[in-house]
Amino acid sequence: DAKTTQPNSMESNEEEPVHLPCNHSTISGTDYIHWYRQLPSQGPEYVIHGLTSNVNNRMASLAIAEDRKSSTLILHRATLRDAAVYYCIRPRKLTFGQGTILTVHP
Amino acid sequence: GAGVSQSPSNKVTEKGKDVELRCDPISGHTALYWYRQSLGQGLEFLIYFQGNSAPDKSGLPSDRFSAERTGGSVSTLTIQRTQQEDSAVYLCASSFGPSGANVLTFGAGSRLTVL
Numbered sequence: 001d002a003k004t005t006q007p008n009s010m011e012s013n014e015e016e017p018v019h020l021p022c023n024h025s026t027i028s029g030t031d032y033i034h035w036y037r038q039l040p041s042q043g044p045e046y047v048i049h050g051l052t053s054n055v056n057n058r059m060a061s062l063a064i065a066e067d068r069k070s071s072t073l074i075l076h077r078a079t080l081r082d083a084a085v086y087y088c089i090r091p092r093k094l095t096f097g098q099g100t101i102l103t104v105h106p
Numbered sequence: 107g108a109g110v111s112q113s114p115s116n117k118v119t120e121k122g123k124d125v126e127l128r129c130d131p132i133s134g135h136t137a138l139y140w141y142r143q144s145l146g147q148g149l150e151f152l153i154y155f156q157g158n159s160a161p162d163k164s165g166l167p168s169d170r171f172s173a174e175r176t177g178g179s180v181s182t183l184t185i186q187r188t189q190q191e192d193s194a195v196y197l198c199a200s201s202f203g204p205s206g207a208n209v210l211t212f213g214a215g216s217r218l219t220v221l
Contacts, residue, residue: 032206043110043197043212044149051207087148092206094139094162096149 004088009101012078020073020100022088027068034091035062035073037084038099044087047073078104108132110213112198118219119188127183127216131200138181139210140173141197149197155181156204188220 005023012018024033032051036044048055048062050071055062061074075082087099111130119125131138140152151165155175163173170188175181185192195215201208 030206034206034209036210036212043199043214044210045212046209049207049209085148090206091201091208091210092204094151094154094165096141096151098148 003095004090004097006086006088006097006100008098009103011103011105012075013105014080015077018075018078018082018102018104020075020086020088020102021070022072023070024088024090025069027090029068031090031092033062033064033068033071034089035060036087036089036096037082038087039081039084044096047086049091078102080104080106110198110200110211112196112213112216114216115214116217116219118221120221121190122187124184124186125188125218127185127196127218129181129183129198129200129213131179131181131198132211133179135200135202135211136178137201137204137208138175139199139201140181140183141199142194143197143215144194152183152196154204185218188218190220193218193220 034049035047038044050062063072083104085099087096113128138155141149153163153173157178158175170186173183195217197215199210199212201210
């Protein structure tokens with residue numbers, strides 16, 4: 001099963017951290033985990049990706065569980081512009097799930 | 107180019123007509139992907155190209171849908187005898203290759219409306 005599982009929606013307040021979970025229990029040892037987000041009326045944009053180790057970039061952090069069956073995207077201080085649909089995918093499987101709709105409250 | 111370019115950005119057509127959607131990937135990207143996104147839904151995989159070959163076209167919903175890629179660059183998605191259920195945003199993405207280490211870059215999409 002190539003699917004990843006994410007909550008349908010999450011809410012956060014501005015300036016607070018957000019932890020977006022993803023379950024990928026059937027992942028293989030060579031499968032990367034990618035996160036993309038889609039702002040309204042735009043194509044998806046890359047956020048972050050990783051294989052085994054935790055990753056940081058200017059947009060976010062990615063925490064990957066030791067058994068690699070799950071991961072968490074961390075937005076350290078949510079802003080209104082972070083409101084989007086967040087997708088966790090295994091790119092070699094080419095499928096996107098429904099993603100998590102993140103709402104950020106002022 | 108600097109990004110993935112798709113055209114037209116908007117297309118309104120009548121039921122039964124054929125439409126062609128074009129994707130111009132980032133220069134040097136060998137992998138190209140087509141997805142479809144219906145209103146309020148997630149992304150539905152259609153077809154994947156590596157170079158000019160399509161190792162995976164399992165997502166094409168019917169034989170009315172076809173795609174080709176020439177010169178390892180531009181790709182065209184053709185929908186014949188369009189139906190109202192074909193109305194959606196068609197998204198194209200490209201990457202350096204099929205490895206999971208490579209990041210997908212998406213275009214802005216082509217919005218198709220079938221009346």
